[in-house]
Amino acid sequence: MSRLRQPLFWIVLAEVVLMFVLFAVAWRVYEAHRPAASAGFPLPPSSASPPAAAPTQRPSPPPSRPSPTPGVAGRKPALFPVDLAALNRDQASLERAEDAVLVELIRSARGYLETVVLPAVRRVERVSTAISPATAQSPAATRKML
Numbered sequence: 001m002s003r004l005r006q007p008l009f010w011i012v013l014a015e016v017v018l019m020f021v022l023f024a025v026a027w028r029v030y031e032a033h034r035p036a037a038s039a040g041f042p043l044p045p046s047s048a049s050p051p052a053a054a055p056t057q058r059p060s061p062p063p064s065r066p067s068p069t070p071g072v073a074g075r076k077p078a079l080f081p082v083d084l085a086a087l088n089r090d091q092a093s094l095e096r097a098e099d100a101v102l103v104e105l106i107r108s109a110r111g112y113l114e115t116v117v118l119p120a121v122r123r124v125e126r127v128s129t130a131i132s133p134a135t136a137q138s139p140a141a142t143r144k145m146l
Helices: 007-033 084-131 139-145
Strands: none
Touching: none
């Protein structure tokens, strides 16, 4: 029961709930924008509209000589519909952008440490040595005092 009174418990619980909500929203968006499942084959025509005329029988084309690569007859194979060159270009540009962000983040963090944190620490160290004579003593003496 004492755990319910601690604010950290409620913060963690709220984060867990928030993560589940975000996951559900992301899943809904993914499902809504996911392309139709097809393996590159054309979909059969819809049977909702009746044919205008009876299909005529056409003679079957003469058997062609098999191509050296199965499934390729002067076009890209439909088995792998992703353009890998474009995917690699996109991935490379994403990595360059991530590197630029990381370099800027490191530069900003270093600048913050050098301009804000270090001067504050130095000021505090100067004030503590001026206030407490124990800090002017040797480290061994300071440890004995603690």
